[in-house]
Amino acid sequence: MKKLILILAFLPSFLMAQHSIEGTFSPANDFTYAFVYKSNPTGSVYVDRAKVEENGQFKIVLDSTNTAGIYKIVYGVPQEDHNFDLIFSGDEDVVLEFSLNKGLDFKESNENKLWASYTNSIEMINRTISNFYTQESDDEEAFKDIFKTLNETQNAFELASKGTLASVFIQANKPYIPKSFEDVSTYSKNLKSTYLQNVDFSNPLLQSSEFLSDRVMAYVFGMSPDPTEAFYKQQIDNLVNYIGPENGEIKMVLLQAVWNNMVQIEETPVANYITDTYLMELAKHAKNDVLVDQLTVYKNTALKTIARDFPIEMTVDGNTVKSSLHGLKGADHYLLIFWSSECSHCLQELPLIRKMVDEISESKLKVVAYGLEDDATHWKKEITNYPNFIQVLGLGKWNNPITEVYGIELTPTYFVLDKNKRIMARPQSLEELTSILNTL
Numbered sequence: 001m002k003k004l005i006l007i008l009a010f011l012p013s014f015l016m017a018q019h020s021i022e023g024t025f026s027p028a029n030d031f032t033y034a035f036v037y038k039s040n041p042t043g044s045v046y047v048d049r050a051k052v053e054e055n056g057q058f059k060i061v062l063d064s065t066n067t068a069g070i071y072k073i074v075y076g077v078p079q080e081d082h083n084f085d086l087i088f089s090g091d092e093d094v095v096l097e098f099s100l101n102k103g104l105d106f107k108e109s110n111e112n113k114l115w116a117s118y119t120n121s122i123e124m125i126n127r128t129i130s131n132f133y134t135q136e137s138d139d140e141e142a143f144k145d146i147f148k149t150l151n152e153t154q155n156a157f158e159l160a161s162k163g164t165l166a167s168v169f170i171q172a173n174k175p176y177i178p179k180s181f182e183d184v185s186t187y188s189k190n191l192k193s194t195y196l197q198n199v200d201f202s203n204p205l206l207q208s209s210e211f212l213s214d215r216v217m218a219y220v221f222g223m224s225p226d227p228t229e230a231f232y233k234q235q236i237d238n239l240v241n242y243i244g245p246e247n248g249e250i251k252m253v254l255l256q257a258v259w260n261n262m263v264q265i266e267e268t269p270v271a272n273y274i275t276d277t278y279l280m281e282l283a284k285h286a287k288n289d290v291l292v293d294q295l296t297v298y299k300n301t302a303l304k305t306i307a308r309d310f311p312i313e314m315t316v317d318g319n320t321v322k323s324s325l326h327g328l329k330g331a332d333h334y335l336l337i338f339w340s341s342e343c344s345h346c347l348q349e350l351p352l353i354r355k356m357v358d359e360i361s362e363s364k365l366k367v368v369a370y371g372l373e374d375d376a377t378h379w380k381k382e383i384t385n386y387p388n389f390i391q392v393l394g395l396g397k398w399n400n401p402i403t404e405v406y407g408i409e410l411t412p413t414y415f416v417l418d419k420n421k422r423i424m425a426r427p428q429s430l431e432e433l434t435s436i437l438n439t440l
Contacts, residue, residue: 018061018062018063018064019061019062019088019090019091019092019093019094020059020060020061020062020093020094021036021059021060021062021071021073021086021088021093021094021096022057022058022059022060022093022094022095022096023057023058023073023094023095023096023097023098024055024056024057024058024096024097024098025052025056025057025058025075025098025099026056026097026098026099026100026101027056027099027100028052028053028054028055028056030100031052031056031075031076032051032052033049033050033051033052033058033075034049034050034052034058034060034073034074034075035048035049035073035074035075036048036049036050036060036062036071036072036073036074037071037072037074038066038067038069038070038071038072039069039070039071039072039085039208039209040069040204040207040208041204041207041208041249041250041253042249042253044072047060047062047066047071048060048061048062052075062088064090066088066090067090068088068089068090068091068165069088069165069205069208070085070086070087070088070205070208070209071085071086071087071088072084072085072086073086073098075098084098084104085209085210085211086106086109086112087109087111087112087115087165087166088111089109089110089111089164089165092108092109092110092111093108093109094106094108094109094112095107095108095109096109096112104116110164111164111165111166112166114157114160114161114164114166114170115166115169115170117157118157118161118166118169118170118173119173121153121157122150122153122154122173122175125146125149125150125153126175128146128149129146129147129150132146133184133187136184138181140181143181144181147177147178150175150177151177154170154174154175154177157170158170158171158174165205168200168203168205168206169205169206169209169211171198171200172198172199172200172203172206172211172215173198173211174198175191176190176191176194176195178190192223195215195218195219195223196215196216196219196238196239196242197242199212199215199242201242201243201244201247201250201251202244202246202247202250207250207253212250212254213254213257216239216254216257216258217257217258217261219235219238219239220232220235220236220239220258220261221261223235229267229269229270232262232267232270233270233273236255236258236270236273236274236277236278239254239255239258240255240278248282248285248286249286251278251282252279252282252283252286252288252291255274255278255279255282256279256291258274259271259274259275259279259295262274263298263302266303268302268303268304268305271298271302272298272299272302275295275298275299279291279295280292280295283295293404293407296404297404297405297406297407298407300405300406300407301406301407301415301423301426302423303423303424303425303426304422304423304424305422305423306420306421306422306423307325307336307415307417307421307422307423308325308405308406309324309325309326309421310324310325310370310392310402310405311323311324312324312325312327312328312368312390312392313392314390325368325421326421328366328368328390328421330362330363330366331362331363331364331365331366331419332363332364332365332418332419332440333364333365333366333416333417333418333419333424333440334365334366334367334368334416334417334418334419334421335353335357335365335366335367335368335414335415335416335417335433335437336368336370336414336415336416336417337350337353337367337368337369337370337389337412337413337414338370338372338402338403338406338408338411338412338413338414339369339370339371339372339411339412340371340372340373340397340411341371341373341378341379341381341382341383342373342374342378343411343412345411345412346411346412347382349412349430350369350385350386350412351385352430353367353430353433354385354386354388354389356434356437357388357437358388360437360440362388364440365437365440366390367386367388367389367390368389368390368392369383369386369389369390369391369392370392370394370402371383371391371392371393371394372394372396372397372398372400372402372403372408372411373393373394373395373397374395374396374397375395376393376395379393414426414427414433416433416436
């Protein structure tokens with residue numbers, strides 16, 4: 001009976017076993033807090049935070065409610081640029097050192113030390129492979145030895161990692177190993193074609209990690225020194241095939257990341273290909289209205305895209321003439337301004353624009369001023385100051401459908417169009433607009 005009582009006495013503390021993530025940042029003065037998030041396939045959930053002490057140390061205790069998975073340490077802003085991932089198994093402490101100069105080093109945690117040791121070993125062998133091909137060697141015995149070492153290293157780490165979370169990443173990272181000698185062209189081709197073949201896109205641990213997104217980005221953007229539109233589209237199609245039809249959620253996350261990057265590097269046709277072929281349908285199925293709107297606005301307003309048409313009524317020789325943006329003729333360029341007669345910035349900037357435009361021939365530039373208004377009272381008075389502008393009244397202001405079509409979130413917003421109404425520039429400030437107008 002006494003033994004049973006003793007066992008029961010220890011039971012609560014066993015069930016509530018705690019582990020911690022602790023570490024040291026350097027230089028200590030550059031850090032104030034460490035925030036811990038648990039990652040999931042679509043984002044992350046806040047767990048806790050700890051103040052970084054004067055010596056750079058921090059400690060965050062995790063109880064049994066913090067389950068195994070990928071955790072993210074955020075140490076600065078913006079968060080997306082100041083963080084790193086770690087593996088938390090739920091049955092060991094994690095002790096680390098992070099230096100802005102030297103990077104991340106795990107002092108305790110079998111999971112993380114195993115993964116770090118693996119990546120370091122593979123990186124060393126990859127450098128040997130790179131040196132072999134850089135020297136244009138045709139030594140088949142040396143080639144055989146290098147890839148024998150690679151194969152043995154991979155197998156050894158797969159064996160050592162059995163039963164760990166790290167094994168998921170080690171298996172997913174399994175490299176291409178040729179069976180016989182290959183020249184650099186053949187090896188490169190085979191390496192690229194097998195780059196994703198060992199990745200299990202349905203694995204929630206991989207889905208929650210930066211490993212998956214980093215590998216996808218490398219596959220799409222890192223496999224050609226001079227990628228073409230056709231190349232990008234083929235890589236994206238291949239990626240979707242690798243992900244498979246059952247993994248809609250992670251497919252949307254990864255394709256959105258690729259789409260964002262295409263937007264940043266101004267690969268508009270490829271970005272719209274992703275939208276039209278895959279991403280819009282996924283976003284609608286997931287009822288992700290924010291993403292649907294984002295994709296729609298980009299398609300409508302991306303550079304080199306034909307601006308969306310809208311009706312225009314003009315007074316010509318005392319008569320009202322109905323036309324549209326696309327129906328306007330007679331100028332090489334058009335400046336489309338979304339403004340409001342109650343917008344203080346607009347009332348400051350439009351007179352300056354008028355002054356610049358008055359010095360430009362109408363055959364070179366015409367201005368279309370689209371007023372977003374609650375009513376026409378102030379607008380009718382204000383437009384008398386701009387007799388050479390083509391004026392359009394958009395009642396309903398922010399509820400006017402044109403704001404969604406063009407993604408208008410503030411006034412004034414500017415678009416510079418060519419004679420075919422193709423968007424050539426989207427200046428973000430009066431200074432940027434001035435620079436563009438000075439080139440006309």
